[in-house]
Amino acid sequence: MPSKTQTSFFRRLLLAHLISKGIATIPAIVKVTGMPRRTAQDTLSALEELDIQITFVGANKNGHYEVQDWGAINPDWIAKNIEMICHTLGYPTCSITGRDR
Template sequence: MKHSKTKTSFYRRLYIAYLIDRGINTVPAITAATGMPRRTAQDTLSALHELGIECEFVGANKDGHYRIRQWGPINQQWLIDNLRLIQHTLEYPAL
């Protein structure tokens, strides 16, 4: 089934925030977990604020990581409950 770009973009952002919250919080770790290109991961991280998710980079450039400071309007329980659907829609492997 073909999903809209709006839906996949929204799910991708949610999934990246979920991964960061679970400790998969560097660009190399995100690309390894999802298989997405590095640039896509970076663009998605930059766009989290558009959903009201506050994400910050902590530490030095080489040794730092991302952290979710605030989920904003996103219901984390909905995300957890629908994780398999999101992974399936994005064609990402289950963790």
């Protein structure tokens, strides 16, 4: 069973990954993962604790997020391990990777 620390870390990595792949709004993240809106918002706010810098581009509901800097995080590692991350979090991998399982 994963720890709260691990799931929190993986959730942050997942959100940054999704944003970098164009799933870059809170409604889109909620739709793809099924996570509660508040969890998505809180996780998004917590990305700065990992030195992942994101910005909001656009105006209000017509905008989206973009990853500006990954800090010490390797986005290639996330992409290679996305199925394990999703499995650990209990999220549907095929929706996130675009592959059918």
